[in-house]
Amino acid sequence: MSGYAMEPATPTEISTQALPPSDQWSTAPVVPAPVCRFENFLGAERAGTLLKYAISREADFHAGTVLDPLSGQVSYKGRSSLVLPVTSSVFSAHLADCLPLVQEILGHRAALTQTLTVLTSHGEGGHYGMHTDASRVRDVSMALSAVYYLHRRPRGFDGGQLRLYDTLLGSGGAQPAESYRTIEPEHDTIVFFPAGAFHEVVPSTCPSGHFADHRFTLTTWISNTESATPMPDGPSRIWQWLARAAERTRPLTDVTHDHDGASPIALPPSDPATRLTLPSPRTTP
Numbered sequence: 001m002s003g004y005a006m007e008p009a010t011p012t013e014i015s016t017q018a019l020p021p022s023d024q025w026s027t028a029p030v031v032p033a034p035v036c037r038f039e040n041f042l043g044a045e046r047a048g049t050l051l052k053y054a055i056s057r058e059a060d061f062h063a064g065t066v067l068d069p070l071s072g073q074v075s076y077k078g079r080s081s082l083v084l085p086v087t088s089s090v091f092s093a094h095l096a097d098c099l100p101l102v103q104e105i106l107g108h109r110a111a112l113t114q115t116l117t118v119l120t121s122h123g124e125g126g127h128y129g130m131h132t133d134a135s136r137v138r139d140v141s142m143a144l145s146a147v148y149y150l151h152r153r154p155r156g157f158d159g160g161q162l163r164l165y166d167t168l169l170g171s172g173g174a175q176p177a178e179s180y181r182t183i184e185p186e187h188d189t190i191v192f193f194p195a196g197a198f199h200e201v202v203p204s205t206c207p208s209g210h211f212a213d214h215r216f217t218l219t220t221w222i223s224n225t226e227s228a229t230p231m232p233d234g235p236s237r238i239w240q241w242l243a244r245a246a247e248r249t250r251p252l253t254d255v256t257h258d259h260d261g262a263s264p265i266a267l268p269p270s271d272p273a274t275r276l277t278l279p280s281p282r283t284t285p
């Protein structure tokens with residue numbers, strides 16, 4: 001038995017001088033964004049091949065853009081990334097197989113039907129200021145962002161972490177909190193989070209300056225094609241809060257053409273044979 005258990009057990013009341021009563025206490029919780037990450041997502045061989053492919057397309061990348069929420073104008077403000085719109089039915093099929101599990105973990109129920117994918121590259125001074133991915137999707141309350149990371153090893157860049165901001169749920173609505181979760185852009189890992197969550201890519205450095213040493217991603221926005229198909233019990237409350245705040249970050253125009261030129265492809269139904277599920281917590285190894 002530990003010595004602590006022998007201490008006198010009578011608690012002492014904290015005086016009201018030390019803790020005055022008040023009705024002014026905060027009622028605004030800070031809530032982390034739902035997030036789910038996989039390591040060794042494609043496996044060493046496929047990840048290596050995809051990295052080589054990205055490097056081989058150096059000449060085809062162009063500067064990534066943002067949409068100004070007020071004017072609706074495409075601009076380069078707050079962003080220094082190179083992008084290359086791509087499609088991959090193989091990658092989309094793999095995402096589809098992961099989605100039931102990802103959605104279970106993230107507390108997300110919407111039926112998702114399409115993907116929009118870009119290869120991105122961040123080198124010396126690369127960054128992407130705080131934003132949501134609302135401008136990429138029709139209905140941000142039902143859309144997911146998925147960022148798959150690739151880089152040479154040993155790693156040729158520093159920085160470039162993804163910051164996923166917590167949300168402050170105040171009486172005036174939701175807004176990004178000051179606190180965040182840091183996601184390291186590790187080779188062959190993928191992270192899924194709500195497209196309405198505020199996030200940013202912190203500046204990266206690339207001492208060699210070689211394109212092959214850049215930080216690469218295959219970034220995909222997964223969404224539904226129809227406007228809001230309400231699910232039986234709807235998306236969970238945090239998704240609705242996030243979506244409300246995110247709506248303010250995009251112009252009130254429809255998203256028919258992505259501002260980086262990405263083209264939608266259909267998300268295939270998940271393959272029951274390769275679909276991921278959680279092991280039961282009761283199963284002993």
Ligand SMILES: O=C(O)CCC(=O)C(=O)O
Pocket residue numbers: 120128133147161162185199200201217219
């Ligand atoms: O590269 C990342 O980690 C995130 C990229 C991103 O936020 C975006 O492309 O919208």
Ligand SMILES: [Fe+2]
Pocket residue numbers: 131132133145199
């Ligand atoms: Fe983003």
